[in-house]
Amino acid sequence: MTLELGPNQQPAHTRHGSSIGQPLTRRDGFLKVTGTARFAADNHPPGMLYAALAVSSIARGRVVSLDVEAAKAHSGVVEVMTPLNRPALAADPDAKDHPFMFRLDLLQNDRVRYPNQSIAVVIAQTLEAATEGAALLSPRYEVLPARVGLDGAEGFVPRGVGVGGPAVQQKGDVEAGLESARTRIEATYETPAQYHNAMEPHAIVAAWDGDRLSIDTPSQGLAMAQGRIAGLFGIAPQNVHIRSPFLGGGFGSKGMISGPQVLGILAAKLVGRPVKLVLRREQMFGPVGHRAPTRQTLRMGMDGEGRLTAISHHARTTSSTFDDFFEPAADASHTLYASPAIATSHDAVRLDTGTPLFMRAPGEATGSIALESAIDEAAHACGMDPLEFRLRNYAEVEPMTGKPFSSKALRECYEQAAERFGWASRPLQPRRMRDADGFLTGWGMGTATFPAIMFQAEARAVLRADGSGLMETGAQDMGQGAWTAFAQIAADGLGLDIDQVDFRAGSSDLPNAGIAGGSGHTATAGMAIHNAGAAVIARLADLATGNEASPLFGAGNEGVLARGGRLYRRDDESRSESYADILARAGLAEIEGRGKGAPDPASQETYAKHAHGAVFAEVKVDPDLGQIRVTRLVGAFAAGRVINPRLVRSQYYGGMIWGVSFALHEEAVTDRRSGRIQNANLADYHVPVNADVPSVEALLVHEDDPHVNALGIKGVGEIGITGTAGAVTNAVWHATGVRPRRFPIRIEDMLG
């Protein structure tokens, strides 16, 4: 018998805190440090062959010839898949039934629309043979001129940006606001293309059994991937079994199934044997998404007291020639600073690149570095301290919509982080601080924000005759610690110690847990787990309170508490009974409950829901050579209930370090003529190394949010990048008096 609890119920049967809130270490930590965690590419089913992609070295044109014979003649090569022999698909890979269906390059024709696009797959007995076979294909091309750069094509206004938001939005009269302002600033900032580059490249091991497909592949969204694959191959979704117990990072690039992953499945179909396909590092610069470059112009007006009279934020971005994803950078100005007039707009150009996609804080990260820079410029123009200026323009309601916030402890974030950092002694003017070694020292800050998003998720809970519990949901652990945090929620939801709960996730045959994205996974799947636990406990309570033989007889559903494997009368805790005894008396081997997690439509309508934070950075700059080093970062974040402070801090650290990367290191360098990315490797595509990462502190600011969901969870996955990148660049300005407006900041920009 199954009881199902919906998303909005707030069962009062458990007390959180037994497991939730504890800084548990990762439950999968031992497997990972001993190398026994099995990632997708670690699987080698019997008879497996190896596939290697051949990818385009041109940005635009047509493949005229491939030397398939040479590849096939190579020892060990079994088959070469090209548009001529690729197995048929049930759906057109260029079809787009909904905005989240991204077009895939699956050898549907001879066209090349970006560098590193797949043009053939070589399948062989060994990886070496497959790799050499791919090289022997020696493609010849008909080449068309590549469209490169933010001015590489005609600009246009996209129909929607991000997840479908309007490209142009406004509130109030921005021009009048600017006109009436005492002080105005206008500045243009550029951010580069960035590529996710998870440590684990996209990998797949695919095996067909008739029309049943079994695959090991990293996925941030098992159910969506299952549906997409089923649609492409014309089979039932339940015939697609995806195992994804661990991801070696995703950052958005594993949110949708990518073209190369589907090519692995096609290759297995073509040869009738299991096939493994793993992208080479350089092949990740194209078909699996990226953060599009932006050029953003901000105009702000301020009155005599430093209050904003207008914010205008325009962003140009890029997409591919064949699909739509538009980085919603200007939307960053919707939520943070109060202003009577706000106008945001986007335009875009279509380039010969792979389609950009969600990349950790899509829009928020790019928009934040520009907005926080402009706010810093505005504060300086008003002769105000940047923190004072931000407090002067503190948004008591969401600026764009006027909605109240479901909760907002940003003031506390500012206070705690500023105090910890020592902000109060900061000189107002730049280039005033030097350390004992003569380095210019600067302090900068930025505000962090990210929306509290929920998707849809389901979970199944079971209590067993021995009193132990099982919780199942197809959740995804990207390395962020989902295995641990969800087990903690499951333990509290079932009223059991965590060691008494068998938690299962990472497989598509479990209940749909939605997507690990948008910083919404813990809230969404967590609520499904919580509700499934409540449902099975409610069923258990029925068994006890309805039976005269139970010490709980007559207590009623609302009259019991679940804790440590026993139910207690709420009004008299001396009366209790163990789960095992209740089930034994009922003669049941197990009972089951199901739960859902989803946003509450009523509160969605009423409240603006965002996590917030404040980040303070110290940099040192060599006054002659312009070399920059971040020496200190302090962030304080308020994101509702913290399930596991150790894991949450780790998320903040990772985000903050990415913020350093955004400001100082990261950039895909594209050849202006060929459109090829020149640094498609981890030696030349720079991210911070340990020596670039300073002392990083993340303070967890208490925040109760009764509106986001019953657990009060907002989400912590992406917010750390926002605010930090701006804090670093503002600190560089404060150290040097030179305002960086192009990112990453380069040595030549600092030479003066």
Added chain:
Amino acid sequence: MRDFDYVRPATISEALVAAAEPGSAYLAGGTNLLDLMKGGVTSPERIVDITRLPELNRIETLDDGGLRIGALVRNADLAHDPAFAKAYPAVAEALLSGASAQLRNAATAGGNLLQRTRCSYFYDTASACNRREPGSGCSALGGENRLHAILGWSDACIATHPSDFCVPLVALDAVVEIEGKQGRRHVTLEEFHRLPGDTPQRETVLEPGELIVAIRLPAEAASFAAHARYLKMRERTSYAFAVVSAAAALTVRDGKIRAARLALGGVAAKPWRARAAEAVLLGADADEAAFVRAADAALADASPPGDNAFKIELARRIVVRTLMSALAGTPALMPALPASPFSSLPGVRHDA
């Protein structure tokens, strides 16, 4: 799989015989060669693995007071040899500023001299590169070249030599010991690497089949130990090649410069000995004014082939700073951030 022969000679003479075949390549640490082979940038038909040659992994003091570094001495072993670091602190600092700890554990002294340029067009086989494929052209010209050469480049090639190690070595008059079929010969490091001219594919004076067996430092090189520094500008604090680097070594008496050595890295297809600057410094007052004049002399012939004009001014400033640091004296301990402008900052835990 692309087949190639693999041979592992037991003696130098066996190695020379094995490598006499055309298409042979010596394999030592393999930190560069294997990447090049995997990327299809180079496809040797025969790999001659010299890592088992016993006599090439020694550091020896010579009778004349000089030092002989066997070609197979690992970067990390050399940098962490206490006697070596004390006598040649700038060389040790340069070694520790290069690559990553893992690479330094594998890479060899001889291999360091022979590492190929990091020009992205050299590695990108879809691009034109006269160094990789003579006569094909140079895609770096007119391309993404903000980190390319400012000295000694030609229309055929604007690539730089990426070594840190070679920069203080060339300043200190290092000599390369080469074994070939005709016997042993000695070439100064300054003459060892060639500028591109019309033949950028000929990167060194090595004849086919010749083997570097050692690098020698003359006795005089140790006399600079008290005033020798290496400084490296890069785009992150570790695991990045130099945008521009410099090695400086001084002998100062009574406020006058009695001897001066200066070289630049990241500016040309070879480690760049700045002899004109040394001439300016010799006998001058040891002060910033002299160093500025030296920097101007060092960069007098510099010009940008593209978007890298900033490197000329940067190089001037690095020359001045490195000379100032050398004048101030070699630090007693190796900095936590070797060769970084921030080397004086106290290291935090991560920097160790």
